[in-house]
Amino acid sequence: MGSQGGFGQSKEFLDLVKSIGEARSKSEEDRIVLHEIEMLKRRINEPDIPKRKMKEYIIRLVYIEMLGHDASFGYIHAVKMTHDDSLLLKRTGYLAVTLFLNEDHDLIILIVNTIQKDLKSDNYLVVCAALNAVCKLINEETIPAVIQQVVELLGHPKEGVRKKAVMALHSFYQRSPSSVNHLVSSFQKKLCDNDPGVMGATLFPLYDLITIDVNLYKDLVVSFVNILKQVAERRLPKSYDYHQTPAPFIQMEYYWIHDYVATSTFKIKLLKILALLGSGDKRSSEHMYTVIGDIMRKSDTTSNIGNAILYECICCISSIQSSPKLLETAADAIAKFLKSDSHNLKYMGIDALGRLIRLSPEIAEQHQLAVIDCLEDPDDTLKRKTFELLYKMTKSSNVEVIVDRMIDYMISINDSHYKTETASRCVELAEQFAPSNHWFIQTMNKVFQHAGDLVNPKVAHNLMRLIAEGFGEDDDTADSQLRSSAVESYLQIVDQPKLPSAFLQVICWVLGEYGTADGKYSASYISGKLCDAAEAHSDDDIVKVKKKEKRTKISKVLKTRLVNPQAMLVLGAQQTTASYARAYAVTALMKVYSFEKAAGRKFNLLPECQSLLEELSASHSSDLQQRAYEFQAILDLDANAIENIMPLDASCEDIERESRAYRPAIVVIPGDKVKAFDPLPHTLRCSSPPIKQRRCSNRSNSSRNKAIDKSLSFLDSYVHKSLEEGAEPYIPEHERSGTLSISNMGNQNQYDTSSHSLRFEAYEVPKPVIPIGIPAPISYPTELVPLPEPSYQRDVQPIASLGPVSDAGSTGLKLRLDGVQKKWGKPTYSSAASSSTSNSDSHRTTVSGATQPDTVVSKSRESSSYDSSSRRQPHVEVSEEKQKLAASLFGGTSSRSEKKQSGGTAAGGGGHSKVSRVSNHTEEKVRPTTTVVQPPPPDLLDLAEPTGTMSSSSSVIDPFKQLEGLLDMSEDGITATPSNGPDLMSLYSENGQNLNQNTILNEKDDPSSENTTKRTASLTKGPSLKDALNKDALVRQMGVNPTSQNPNLFSDLLG
């Protein structure tokens, strides 16, 4: 029985395997392994361990690591084993070393020498073993030590060695492309190796090289196409013309030409390479048309590998400059995949569709129902793939449906990784294609609410910016309506108990800025809500941070305000934002009350607000404390001053400030050193706001010219005096050691680096001097600085006078967006297009246009209830619902009557004809798909028998009982009667080495005959009872019993 009889292992090993095999739980397994570790630690260091024994120890180490425990105590022995002369031991040593060590491990240095020696060996199997190790263990630094030898091996007489040498060079290339730069020509030469295996291996490095620079290899296109043609025809020519040099493929009668899997793998590799070479190159692509067409025609769609080739052809077609005919063939192949009952093929079909859709968007329409079936399939993999497809085919006409679906999906999954991914895709699509601002805000709200802290903070930032600036240009009313509707929706949401902190930030900010702006809600109402929110989320606060260490770190950070970026990273952005929950609320409260005061209205601080303030003034967090004190200080100021420091609708200034993190300014404190710290950061918006500059450019420009004094020269005399009195000189930030340059902080901040975050140019512009003056008195009331009054007054006045902006007074609650140029979406959505007379267009215009506000508002209510079912209209039939979904996704109009999906009408004037065609389509398609789904899907792909039969039968029937009858007949008998058991056991134990060898050899005598019978057995895949029972008998000797713990151990995999 070939290797079967070769249980050349000790009883100990067999026992170990047995107990691991029968372990019922992970903890039991762990116990066994820990015991094993203890024993091995003692045993492996004993002197004079026989080599075979040592090999077994090494395998046991492999087991230990495989089962998740550390076996580093034995690494050195594995390394030693690579030095052994015996091939089996050497290879086992190499195997263990490659499993244990990474390329940078210290022990590698001990192996390099051995590898060098082995690469020179006469025994090609030794060379192969060494080459295997080279692929995994040689790092960039050690490449020079072996590269020369490996290159020489490219000319080795054994094809196996040449193949492995090519792969070793491939691994060098991956680690350090420059190390093999001079070998590119050798790779190309190896392409004409007379062994197809070597040739096939060469395709891997070539593929990498081609990815780097396609143009260098364009001349190979014809060669590759020829090879592919020959492989496709299952023949290779006697000689093969390569670069005018005849490259003889002489002995072409290789196994692999008849080996279907080998040829198929070869085809797939070549198709991948052709896909690269033909990309964007019409001329190269043209060479490929025939051969690809041939392969597709001939491919066998009943087998796995045949479909693999077909799929690869589609990928190739979608990558090269294809002919219409090929595209058609590809579309047909996709149709076959999608119509298949096999989920695997459906998956491939959806994937292929995603690739082809770029070239011919219309093919998605043909498969809309299949796509929707996949979307609604319980199989998560398939569903996710389908979302990927939808993501690729999103346009402004179907964005609402797709993003809705994605959000539903996002809510339904738990895996935070995919939740994040889906959320960011929703955001991306919404930012790109949003049909209206209102929809955008509602969508963002949903995303925040459900994926809250997983969303990139810049998204929150963008949302605030959008609400603040609106669409800027000239339409203040539209902006203020947008804000009102945002305020309205947030007032509803803010009551919810668990809000992600990023979302809470947005809510607080919006309520603070615009809560009272339109006069609809009173300051006390808004502030009540804010206080509740602060109360509800107080447990998110800093106090909750679990590790005391972290807490002190945070407060230290906040205290000094000279935030070291690294420290921030350590703390983790989330924790830091979480701790701001109450801070957001306080700041928002402060804004609400200052606006009140500035407007000259009378107000009373709510009792809960008062108590919140008191609580925070005593907070451990100096940040919260500071905010609370700032608040109180501002309340004491008179209306005029407040109006100056908190101009209404200065909008994004503080968002910008927050995103910029902490930027220190200089404040000179009397009698003390010259210190650097932060200007009052969060609340006081004193810088010149870009919006105002834009609105009243002439005035603010002139004021800027007057106001700015970069050098802060008015402080010069004071600083000079202080220095004379012994104060430390101010060291510019970038010269300070220890604290990393703080201004870099802004750059490292994710807001700034992100590509689609908004740009804030204003900070760089020199500001009026207030930030230097004002913060000191408020945050450090005991250390009052004499204010440079005159300049302060002069600078601020003009800006402040811009404060009461006209749009604050506008009262309309409804969203009016007509005439507003859309920030997102296709230009067809702009009001200009609304004049179009086509039916669908005029219909759509009503959606986004002036007559729409009611629906929009009601929609917002509806969606804010977050009941996904409520969003879909009830349908009589499933198919009808699908049809509607299909229509809205793919541009049909069967859902016309529905307001919700009216956005799905195809954009553009051509909508009409398309529409009718599509709806016909859907009607035709409904029947067939529903019938197709009915029959239980036989899995085309899984050739293998599932599980049930073998395992269950072996658990029920004791094979041993059957064995008893069989044993008499069996010639080789293995003497496996139970009584013999103990004797046999001793044969396998340590002192029975020789006998052991003998039994192996004896059994070796007839492996050929055995093997052939086995081969036929494996071909028919029927369970060979005799073989199985023999094995059982043998294993039983070792005490492993199929009826005992784990009968599955015995079930034939190919049963």
Next chain:
Amino acid sequence: MGIRFVLMVNKQGQTRLAQYYEYLTLEERRALEGEIVRKCLARNEQQCSFVEHRTYKIVYRRYASLFFLVGVDNEEVSRAHTFTIMCPNELAILEFIHLLVETMDRHFGNVCELDIMFHLEKAHFMLEEMVMNGCIVETSKANILAPIQLMDKAS
């Protein structure tokens, strides 16, 4: 980088063979195996044989009690990788798994889980012949088994 790992795991989630083509620490492996095994074992026969997990796409196939899991690059995610190594498509990987099982079956004869456990190193040797650098380099059963048979004879 093409194939990133090959795992054999039984129905109970116990690892029977693990080969990684990129270095992961012990903890990372443990966590990864736990997560993907949980994902794969939870699926039924009708669902497709592919599971996406982080930067991996796992192609799996079940033979009796044993799951064969092959992790490949998830192209969608890892497009940013420095090396875009040629990665066979999912269906080809399924075929690769089948080839591996057939090869083991030819060698062991009616291969079962226990064979792999008792001859872990041989199962590894076969895999070594078939996959290098995460690339499938050999698909002929005879070629895969030749060195192993020679070694058996020699020792």
